[in-house]
Amino acid sequence: MKKGFILCSVLTLALVVPLSNASAYNLLTTKWPKTVGSTYVVKVKYSTIISTDAKNAFDTAVSDWNSAQTKISFNLSTSNSTSSNVVTTENVADQSLFGDTLLTSSGTTISYFTAMINVGNSDVINKSNTRRSAAGHELGHALGLDHPPAPTLSIMNSFRDREVVYTPQLDDKDGIKAQYPL
Numbered sequence: 263m264k265k266g267f268i269l270c271s272v273l274t275l276a277l278v279v280p281l282s283n284a285s286a287y288n289l290l291t292t293k294w295p296k297t298v299g300s301t302y303v304v305k306v307k308y309s310t311i312i313s314t315d316a317k318n319a320f321d322t323a324v325s326d327w328n329s330a331q332t333k334i335s336f337n338l339s340t341s342n343s344t345s346s347n348v349v350t351t352e353n354v355a356d357q358s359l360f361g362d363t364l365l366t367s368s369g370t371t372i373s374y375f376t377a378m379i380n381v382g383n384s385d386v387i388n389k390s391n392t393r394r395s396a397a398g399h400e401l402g403h404a405l406g407l408d409h410p411p412a413p414t415l416s417i418m419n420s421f422r423d424r425e426v427v428y429t430p431q432l433d434d435k436d437g438i439k440a441q442y443p444l
Contacts, residue, residue, distance in 0.1 A: 270281070277404075281355070284292055284412055285299045285433055285436045285440070286410040286414040286416070286419065286433055286435070287407060287408075287410050287414075287416065287433050287434065287436055287437030287440065288408035288409060288410050288411075288418075289298060289406060289407060289408060289437060289440060289441050290365070290406045290407065290408050291370055292365060292367040292370050292372045292402070292406060293370065293371070293372060293405075293406035293441050293442065294334055294371070294372050294405075294406070294442075295371050296333060296334065296442050298304070298444040299444065300336050301332055301333065301334070301335050302333070302335070302336050302442075303335045304334060304336050304337065304347055304404070305335075305337045305339075305342040305345040305347060306336055306337065306338040306339075306342060306345060306347040306348065306349055307338075307339070307340070307342040307343055307345045307347065307348055307349075307407050308320070308338070308340060308348070308349055308350070309348050309349065309350030309351075310353055311351065312349065312350050312417045313351060313381070315387075315390075315393060316349075316350075316351045316381065316393065316397070317349075319379060319390070319393040319394045319396070319397040320338060320379075320397045320401075321338060321375070321408040322394050323394055323397035323398035323400075323401050323431050324336040324338045324373070324401065326394075326398055326428075326429045327398065327401055327402070327405065327429060327430055330429070330430040330434070330435055330438075331346075331352065331430070331434070331435055331439075333438050333439070333441075333442035334405055334438070334442065336401065345374075345428050346373070346374035347374050347376075348375075348376045348377070349376075349377050349378075349397070349400075349401075349402070350355075350376060350377070350378050351378055351379055351380070351381045352378040352379070352380050352381070352382070353381050353382040354380050354382045354383075355382045356380070356382065356383070357383055357384065357385075359380045359382070359383060360380055360383055360385070360386055360392070360395075360396040360399070360424065361377070361378055361379040361380050361386075361396040361397070361399060361400040362377075362380070362400065363376065363377045363378070363400045363403035363404055364373055364376045364378075365403065365404070368427065372404070372406065374409070375403075375404040377397070377400035377401055377403070378400065379393060379396040379397050379400065380396070385424065389424070389425060391424065391425045391426075391428045392424040392425060392428075394429075395417065395422070395424035395425075395427060395428035396424065398417050398428060398429060398430065399417050399418060400431070401414075402417055402418045402434060405438060405441070406441045406442075407434065407437045407438070407441065410429075410433060414433055415427065415431050415432070415433060416431050416433040416434050416437075417429065417430050417431060417434050417435055418433075418437070
């Protein structure tokens, strides 16, 4: 009788308590004003002070994000000279800082961003995968993604191995799907 009661209780709990989502992504409270059924294009320009290595890192990171999802597309080009969205470098003498993104928004809608990789970090200067990972991470913030809890396999994880994780991962793609569901 007692075994039957416990089994019945466990089955009842299984039906009442929803299964948790295994995704670990975190979302920012801001996002682009995407409309249903279309890809939102974000025009981005290079700053005038960006190095060739940093430019190449952002070019590759843009390609990585554009091929990983279809909700938001970055258009990074020298012809976007009037765009307020900028990729650039910063020089902060802090080896723990790989980059930074400044978002400007109106309410919950992103208006524009500046994504920077830190050339004051020797790994960003000397390792191309780290540079690409930093650029991809900062563009993830520009898409509306935040840092997930460690140890999530994600380009948005601040504690990832930047020489190994330098492209958007499944958790990052799931975050984009959640931020832009249609």
